Amino acid sequence: MLRMDGFVYRHASSWEDALALWQSNPEAQYIAGGTDLLPNVKHGLFAPKLLVGIGGVPAGVRREAEAIVISAATRLDDLAVDSSIREHLAPLAQAAALVASPQLRAMATLGGNVMLDTRCMYYNQTLFWRQALGYCLKAEGTWCHVIAGPKTCVASQSSDTVPVLLALDARLRLLGPEGRRELSIRELYQYNGMDHLRLTAGELLTDVVIPTPGPGFRGSYSKLRTRDSIDFPQMGLAVCGQWEGSTPRTLEIVVGAVSPQPKPVRGLDAFVGAPLDDAAIGAIADLVHKQTRPQGSVHGDSNWRRQMAAVFTRRALTALRG
Ligand SMILES: Cc1cc2nc3c(=O)[nH]c(=O)nc-3n(C[C@H](O)[C@H](O)[C@H](O)COP(=O)(O)OP(=O)(O)OC[C@H]3O[C@@H](n4cnc5c(N)ncnc54)[C@H](O)[C@@H]3O)c2cc1C
Ligand code: SF4
Structure with a gap:
Protein backbone atom coordinates (compact mmCIF):
# COMPACT_ATOMS: atom_id res chain seq x y z
CA MET A 1 0.00 0.00 0.00
CA LEU A 2 1.41 3.39 -0.99
CA ARG A 3 0.32 6.05 1.49
CA MET A 4 0.29 9.80 1.15
CA ASP A 5 1.38 12.22 3.88
CA GLY A 6 -1.38 14.49 5.13
CA PHE A 7 -2.36 17.53 3.07
CA VAL A 8 -5.21 19.97 2.91
CA TYR A 9 -7.36 20.05 -0.24
CA ARG A 10 -9.10 23.27 -1.32
CA HIS A 11 -11.42 23.42 -4.29
CA ALA A 12 -11.26 26.41 -6.67
CA SER A 13 -14.14 27.32 -8.96
CA SER A 14 -12.25 29.89 -11.08
CA TRP A 15 -8.64 30.49 -12.14
CA GLU A 16 -8.50 33.63 -9.99
CA ASP A 17 -9.75 31.63 -7.01
CA ALA A 18 -7.06 29.00 -7.61
CA LEU A 19 -4.30 31.60 -7.76
CA ALA A 20 -5.53 33.26 -4.54
CA LEU A 21 -5.52 29.87 -2.76
CA TRP A 22 -2.00 29.13 -4.02
CA GLN A 23 -0.82 32.53 -2.76
CA SER A 24 -2.13 31.68 0.71
CA ASN A 25 0.49 28.91 1.10
CA PRO A 26 3.93 28.86 -0.55
CA GLU A 27 4.00 25.03 -0.36
CA ALA A 28 0.77 24.64 -2.34
CA GLN A 29 0.52 22.71 -5.61
CA TYR A 30 -2.21 22.74 -8.22
CA ILE A 31 -4.08 19.53 -8.93
CA ALA A 32 -6.36 19.02 -11.94
CA GLY A 33 -7.30 15.38 -12.70
CA GLY A 34 -4.56 14.22 -10.31
CA THR A 35 -3.67 11.30 -12.61
CA ASP A 36 0.01 12.18 -12.57
CA LEU A 37 0.33 14.27 -9.43
CA LEU A 38 -1.20 11.74 -7.01
CA PRO A 39 0.99 8.79 -8.10
CA ASN A 40 3.97 11.13 -7.69
CA VAL A 41 2.84 12.08 -4.17
CA LYS A 42 2.42 8.37 -3.35
CA HIS A 43 5.97 7.77 -4.58
CA GLY A 44 7.26 10.47 -2.22
CA LEU A 45 8.37 12.69 -5.11
CA PHE A 46 6.29 15.61 -3.84
CA ALA A 47 4.94 16.33 -0.36
CA PRO A 48 2.46 19.19 -0.82
CA LYS A 49 0.92 20.75 2.27
CA LEU A 50 -1.97 22.23 0.28
CA ALA A 65 -11.49 35.27 -34.02
CA GLU A 66 -9.38 32.90 -36.14
CA ALA A 67 -8.59 30.64 -33.20
CA ILE A 68 -9.92 27.66 -31.28
CA VAL A 69 -9.56 28.17 -27.55
CA ILE A 70 -9.49 25.21 -25.16
CA SER A 71 -9.79 25.69 -21.40
CA ALA A 72 -6.88 23.97 -19.64
CA ALA A 73 -9.49 22.31 -17.38
CA THR A 74 -10.93 20.35 -20.34
CA ARG A 75 -10.81 16.58 -19.82
CA LEU A 76 -8.92 14.63 -22.48
CA ASP A 77 -11.93 12.39 -23.07
CA ASP A 78 -14.08 15.43 -23.88
CA LEU A 79 -11.36 16.85 -26.11
CA ALA A 80 -11.09 13.62 -28.07
CA VAL A 81 -14.79 13.64 -28.99
CA ASP A 82 -15.40 17.40 -29.30
CA SER A 83 -16.92 18.03 -32.75
CA SER A 84 -14.94 21.19 -33.59
CA ILE A 85 -11.65 19.60 -32.48
CA ARG A 86 -12.37 16.52 -34.58
CA GLU A 87 -13.35 18.65 -37.58
CA HIS A 88 -10.55 21.25 -37.48
CA LEU A 89 -7.79 19.75 -35.32
CA ALA A 90 -8.05 16.02 -35.92
CA PRO A 91 -4.45 15.17 -34.81
CA LEU A 92 -5.14 16.73 -31.40
CA ALA A 93 -8.27 14.62 -30.96
CA GLN A 94 -6.19 11.61 -32.04
CA ALA A 95 -3.42 12.36 -29.50
CA ALA A 96 -5.88 12.99 -26.65
CA ALA A 97 -7.57 9.65 -27.40
CA LEU A 98 -4.22 7.84 -27.15
CA VAL A 99 -3.29 9.08 -23.66
CA ALA A 100 -3.17 6.35 -20.98
CA SER A 101 -6.49 4.47 -20.62
CA PRO A 102 -10.23 5.38 -20.71
CA GLN A 103 -10.45 5.73 -16.91
CA LEU A 104 -7.45 8.07 -16.79
CA ARG A 105 -8.66 10.16 -19.76
CA ALA A 106 -11.98 10.68 -18.00
CA MET A 107 -10.10 12.49 -15.19
CA ALA A 108 -7.02 13.88 -16.97
CA THR A 109 -7.04 17.46 -18.27
CA LEU A 110 -5.28 19.18 -21.15
CA GLY A 111 -3.59 21.57 -18.66
CA GLY A 112 -2.18 18.64 -16.69
CA ASN A 113 -0.92 17.07 -19.90
CA VAL A 114 0.91 20.25 -20.96
CA MET A 115 2.35 20.79 -17.45
CA LEU A 116 3.18 17.11 -16.86
CA ASP A 117 6.37 16.46 -14.88
CA THR A 118 9.21 14.87 -16.85
CA ARG A 119 9.49 11.09 -16.60
CA CYS A 120 12.31 8.63 -16.05
CA MET A 121 12.46 4.94 -15.16
CA TYR A 122 14.81 5.79 -12.26
CA TYR A 123 12.51 8.52 -10.95
CA ASN A 124 8.90 7.30 -11.36
CA GLN A 125 9.39 4.62 -8.74
CA THR A 126 8.44 4.10 -5.10
CA LEU A 127 10.45 5.75 -2.33
CA PHE A 128 11.76 2.31 -1.30
CA TRP A 129 12.98 1.58 -4.85
CA ARG A 130 14.64 4.99 -5.25
CA GLN A 131 16.21 4.82 -1.78
CA ALA A 132 17.72 1.41 -2.57
CA LEU A 133 19.38 2.92 -5.64
CA GLY A 134 20.67 5.96 -3.74
CA TYR A 135 18.12 8.30 -5.37
CA CYS A 136 19.07 10.42 -8.41
CA LEU A 137 19.82 14.00 -9.35
CA LYS A 138 16.19 14.93 -10.01
CA ALA A 139 15.06 13.89 -6.51
CA GLU A 140 17.22 13.82 -3.38
CA GLY A 141 20.35 12.40 -5.08
CA THR A 142 23.50 13.66 -6.75
CA TRP A 143 23.92 11.35 -9.74
CA CYS A 144 22.07 10.76 -13.02
CA HIS A 145 21.86 7.01 -13.74
CA VAL A 146 20.95 7.61 -17.39
CA ILE A 147 23.91 9.68 -18.49
CA ALA A 148 26.16 8.59 -15.59
CA GLY A 149 27.07 12.07 -14.43
CA PRO A 150 26.40 14.58 -11.66
CA LYS A 151 25.11 17.55 -13.67
CA THR A 152 22.36 16.95 -16.21
CA CYS A 153 18.92 15.35 -15.98
CA VAL A 154 17.45 14.13 -19.25
CA ALA A 155 14.06 12.91 -17.94
CA SER A 156 11.57 12.94 -20.77
CA GLN A 157 8.69 15.30 -21.58
CA SER A 158 6.20 12.49 -22.26
CA SER A 159 2.83 14.11 -23.01
CA ASP A 160 0.97 12.91 -26.07
CA THR A 161 -0.80 16.19 -26.86
CA VAL A 162 2.35 18.33 -26.66
CA PRO A 163 4.04 17.42 -29.99
CA VAL A 164 0.72 18.14 -31.76
CA LEU A 165 0.29 21.46 -29.94
CA LEU A 166 3.78 22.50 -31.06
CA ALA A 167 3.06 21.45 -34.63
CA LEU A 168 -0.16 23.50 -34.51
CA ASP A 169 1.75 26.53 -33.17
CA ALA A 170 -0.42 26.79 -30.05
CA ARG A 171 -0.16 29.70 -27.65
CA LEU A 172 -0.66 29.41 -23.90
CA ARG A 173 -2.57 31.87 -21.73
CA LEU A 174 -1.05 32.04 -18.27
CA LEU A 175 -2.21 33.64 -15.03
CA GLY A 176 0.25 34.17 -12.21
CA PRO A 177 1.09 36.38 -9.24
CA GLU A 178 2.43 38.97 -11.70
CA GLY A 179 -0.69 38.97 -13.87
CA ARG A 180 -1.63 37.51 -17.24
CA ARG A 181 0.64 36.75 -20.19
CA GLU A 182 0.65 34.73 -23.38
CA LEU A 199 7.26 29.39 -15.70
CA THR A 200 7.28 31.61 -12.66
CA ALA A 201 6.13 30.12 -9.32
CA GLY A 202 2.35 29.83 -9.06
CA GLU A 203 1.64 30.40 -12.75
CA LEU A 204 -1.48 28.68 -14.03
CA LEU A 205 -2.23 27.60 -17.56
CA THR A 206 -5.77 28.85 -18.22
CA ASP A 207 -6.26 28.32 -21.97
CA VAL A 208 -4.59 26.81 -25.00
CA VAL A 209 -5.14 28.95 -28.10
CA ILE A 210 -4.73 27.30 -31.50
CA PRO A 211 -4.90 29.29 -34.74
CA THR A 212 -7.68 27.82 -36.91
CA PRO A 213 -5.79 25.84 -39.55
CA GLY A 214 -5.95 27.14 -43.13
CA PRO A 215 -7.52 25.34 -46.10
CA GLY A 216 -6.25 21.87 -46.93
CA PHE A 217 -5.08 21.16 -43.38
CA ARG A 218 -4.18 17.54 -42.70
CA GLY A 219 -2.22 16.03 -39.87
CA SER A 220 -1.66 13.00 -37.68
CA TYR A 221 -0.17 11.80 -34.40
CA SER A 222 1.52 8.39 -34.08
CA LYS A 223 2.60 6.85 -30.81
CA LEU A 224 5.18 4.19 -30.02
CA ARG A 225 4.54 2.26 -26.79
CA THR A 226 4.75 -1.25 -25.44
CA ARG A 227 1.09 -1.77 -24.48
CA ASP A 228 -1.51 0.10 -26.53
CA SER A 229 -3.95 -0.15 -23.64
CA ILE A 230 -2.21 2.23 -21.20
CA ASP A 231 1.45 3.07 -21.65
CA PHE A 232 3.19 6.42 -21.91
CA PRO A 233 4.85 7.12 -25.27
CA GLN A 234 8.36 5.84 -25.91
CA MET A 235 8.27 8.25 -28.84
CA GLY A 236 5.44 10.32 -30.31
CA LEU A 237 5.37 11.96 -33.73
CA ALA A 238 3.12 14.80 -34.86
CA VAL A 239 2.92 15.79 -38.53
CA CYS A 240 0.78 18.77 -39.57
CA GLY A 241 0.52 20.84 -42.73
CA GLN A 242 -1.61 22.49 -45.35
CA TRP A 243 -1.88 20.42 -48.49
CA GLU A 244 -2.94 20.89 -52.10
CA GLY A 245 -3.28 17.33 -53.31
CA SER A 246 0.07 15.70 -52.59
CA THR A 247 1.88 19.05 -52.28
CA PRO A 248 2.50 20.41 -48.79
CA ARG A 249 2.15 24.21 -48.62
CA THR A 250 3.32 24.18 -45.00
CA LEU A 251 4.83 21.28 -43.04
CA GLU A 252 5.64 20.80 -39.35
CA ILE A 253 6.98 17.66 -37.69
CA VAL A 254 7.55 17.42 -33.93
CA VAL A 255 9.02 14.43 -32.08
CA GLY A 256 8.02 13.92 -28.43
CA ALA A 257 9.03 11.71 -25.49
CA VAL A 258 12.70 11.55 -26.42
CA SER A 259 14.16 14.22 -24.09
CA PRO A 260 13.09 16.95 -21.63
CA GLN A 261 12.03 19.11 -24.57
CA PRO A 262 9.81 18.21 -27.54
CA LYS A 263 11.83 18.37 -30.74
CA PRO A 264 10.58 20.34 -33.79
CA VAL A 265 12.33 19.04 -36.91
CA ARG A 266 14.35 21.67 -38.81
CA GLY A 267 14.84 22.00 -42.56
CA LEU A 268 11.36 21.05 -43.77
CA ASP A 269 10.94 24.23 -45.88
CA ALA A 270 12.98 22.56 -48.62
CA PHE A 271 10.13 20.06 -49.12
CA VAL A 272 7.29 22.59 -49.29
CA GLY A 273 5.75 23.63 -52.62
CA ALA A 274 6.39 20.44 -54.63
CA PRO A 275 4.53 17.10 -54.71
CA LEU A 276 5.84 14.77 -52.04
CA ASP A 277 7.15 11.74 -53.95
CA ASP A 278 8.70 8.67 -52.32
CA ALA A 279 12.22 10.13 -52.59
CA ALA A 280 11.15 13.31 -50.77
CA ILE A 281 9.44 11.26 -48.06
CA GLY A 282 12.61 9.17 -47.66
CA ALA A 283 14.69 12.36 -47.39
CA ILE A 284 12.37 13.79 -44.70
CA ALA A 285 12.51 10.50 -42.78
CA ASP A 286 16.33 10.70 -42.91
CA LEU A 287 16.16 14.26 -41.57
CA VAL A 288 13.96 13.15 -38.67
CA HIS A 289 16.33 10.26 -37.93
CA LYS A 290 19.35 12.59 -37.94
CA GLN A 291 17.76 15.12 -35.60
CA THR A 292 16.16 12.68 -33.13
CA ARG A 293 18.41 11.68 -30.23
CA PRO A 294 16.28 9.72 -27.72
CA GLN A 295 17.64 9.68 -24.19
CA GLY A 296 17.58 6.42 -22.23
CA SER A 297 15.31 7.82 -19.51
CA VAL A 298 12.26 5.90 -20.77
CA HIS A 299 11.90 2.24 -21.64
CA GLY A 300 12.96 0.91 -25.03
CA ASP A 301 16.30 0.86 -26.80
CA SER A 302 17.22 4.44 -27.78
CA ASN A 303 18.44 3.42 -31.23
CA TRP A 304 15.21 1.56 -31.94
CA ARG A 305 13.13 4.57 -30.81
CA ARG A 306 15.20 6.76 -33.14
CA GLN A 307 14.68 4.42 -36.08
CA MET A 308 10.96 4.25 -35.33
CA ALA A 309 10.77 8.05 -35.57
CA ALA A 310 11.90 7.71 -39.19
CA VAL A 311 9.51 4.79 -39.82
CA PHE A 312 6.56 6.73 -38.36
CA THR A 313 7.51 9.78 -40.48
CA ARG A 314 7.47 7.71 -43.66
CA ARG A 315 4.13 6.12 -42.75
CA ALA A 316 2.50 9.41 -41.73
CA LEU A 317 3.59 11.35 -44.82
CA THR A 318 2.60 8.53 -47.16
CA ALA A 319 -0.89 8.51 -45.65
CA LEU A 320 -1.23 12.32 -45.54
CA ARG A 321 -0.18 13.00 -49.14
CA GLY A 322 -3.17 10.89 -50.20
C1 LIG B 1 -0.86 4.54 -15.75
C2 LIG B 1 -0.71 5.91 -16.36
C3 LIG B 1 -0.52 6.01 -17.72
C4 LIG B 1 -0.38 7.26 -18.31
N1 LIG B 1 -0.19 7.33 -19.66
C5 LIG B 1 -0.03 8.53 -20.27
C6 LIG B 1 0.13 8.59 -21.67
O1 LIG B 1 0.11 7.59 -22.37
N2 LIG B 1 0.31 9.82 -22.22
C7 LIG B 1 0.33 10.97 -21.49
O2 LIG B 1 0.48 12.06 -22.07
N3 LIG B 1 0.14 10.94 -20.15
C8 LIG B 1 -0.06 9.75 -19.52
N4 LIG B 1 -0.27 9.69 -18.16
C9 LIG B 1 -0.15 10.91 -17.35
C10 LIG B 1 -1.44 11.68 -17.09
O3 LIG B 1 -2.53 10.81 -16.94
C11 LIG B 1 -1.75 12.68 -18.21
O4 LIG B 1 -0.57 13.33 -18.64
C12 LIG B 1 -2.79 13.72 -17.81
O5 LIG B 1 -3.12 14.52 -18.91
C13 LIG B 1 -2.38 14.62 -16.66
O6 LIG B 1 -3.46 15.52 -16.43
P1 LIG B 1 -4.10 15.70 -14.98
O7 LIG B 1 -5.22 16.69 -15.14
O8 LIG B 1 -4.44 14.43 -14.34
O9 LIG B 1 -2.86 16.39 -14.26
P2 LIG B 1 -2.48 16.39 -12.70
O10 LIG B 1 -1.94 15.06 -12.32
O11 LIG B 1 -3.58 16.95 -11.90
O12 LIG B 1 -1.31 17.48 -12.74
C14 LIG B 1 -0.09 17.22 -13.43
C15 LIG B 1 0.83 18.44 -13.22
O13 LIG B 1 0.31 19.57 -13.91
C16 LIG B 1 0.09 20.66 -13.02
N5 LIG B 1 -1.12 21.33 -13.53
C17 LIG B 1 -2.30 20.73 -13.87
N6 LIG B 1 -3.12 21.63 -14.42
C18 LIG B 1 -2.45 22.82 -14.42
C19 LIG B 1 -2.79 24.15 -14.88
N7 LIG B 1 -3.95 24.42 -15.46
N8 LIG B 1 -1.85 25.12 -14.71
C20 LIG B 1 -0.65 24.86 -14.13
N9 LIG B 1 -0.28 23.63 -13.71
C21 LIG B 1 -1.19 22.63 -13.85
C22 LIG B 1 -0.05 20.02 -11.64
O14 LIG B 1 0.31 20.93 -10.61
C23 LIG B 1 0.93 18.87 -11.76
O15 LIG B 1 2.24 19.34 -11.55
C24 LIG B 1 -0.45 8.44 -17.52
C25 LIG B 1 -0.66 8.33 -16.14
C26 LIG B 1 -0.80 7.09 -15.57
C27 LIG B 1 -1.05 6.99 -14.09
S1 SF4 C 1 17.47 11.39 -16.20
FE1 SF4 C 1 18.93 11.02 -14.53
S2 SF4 C 1 18.62 12.66 -13.04
FE2 SF4 C 1 16.89 12.68 -14.43
S3 SF4 C 1 15.34 11.46 -13.41
FE3 SF4 C 1 16.48 10.05 -14.72
S4 SF4 C 1 18.13 9.23 -13.47
FE4 SF4 C 1 17.26 10.99 -12.42
Missing part, protein backbone atom coordinates in the same frame (compact mmCIF):
# COMPACT_ATOMS: atom_id res chain seq x y z
CA LEU A 51 -3.49 20.93 -2.96
CA VAL A 52 -5.48 23.51 -4.89
CA GLY A 53 -8.06 21.65 -6.99
CA ILE A 54 -8.75 23.17 -10.40
CA GLY A 55 -11.00 20.40 -11.69
CA GLY A 56 -14.05 22.63 -11.01
CA VAL A 57 -12.90 25.52 -13.19
CA PRO A 58 -15.08 25.92 -16.32
CA ALA A 59 -13.90 23.57 -19.07
CA GLY A 60 -14.67 23.42 -22.80
CA VAL A 61 -13.79 24.46 -26.31
CA ARG A 62 -14.83 27.81 -27.81
CA ARG A 63 -14.18 29.86 -30.95
CA GLU A 64 -12.47 33.25 -30.94
CA LEU A 183 3.48 32.42 -24.44
CA SER A 184 4.11 30.28 -27.50
CA ILE A 185 4.17 26.62 -26.48
CA ARG A 186 7.51 26.44 -28.31
CA GLU A 187 8.91 28.71 -25.58
CA LEU A 188 7.55 26.69 -22.65
CA TYR A 189 9.96 23.74 -22.51
CA GLN A 190 13.70 23.78 -21.86
CA TYR A 191 16.32 21.01 -22.03
CA ASN A 192 16.52 20.34 -18.30
CA GLY A 193 14.62 17.38 -16.88
CA MET A 194 14.73 18.85 -13.37
CA ASP A 195 13.22 22.18 -14.38
CA HIS A 196 11.73 21.80 -17.84
CA LEU A 197 9.01 24.49 -17.71
CA ARG A 198 9.85 28.17 -18.21
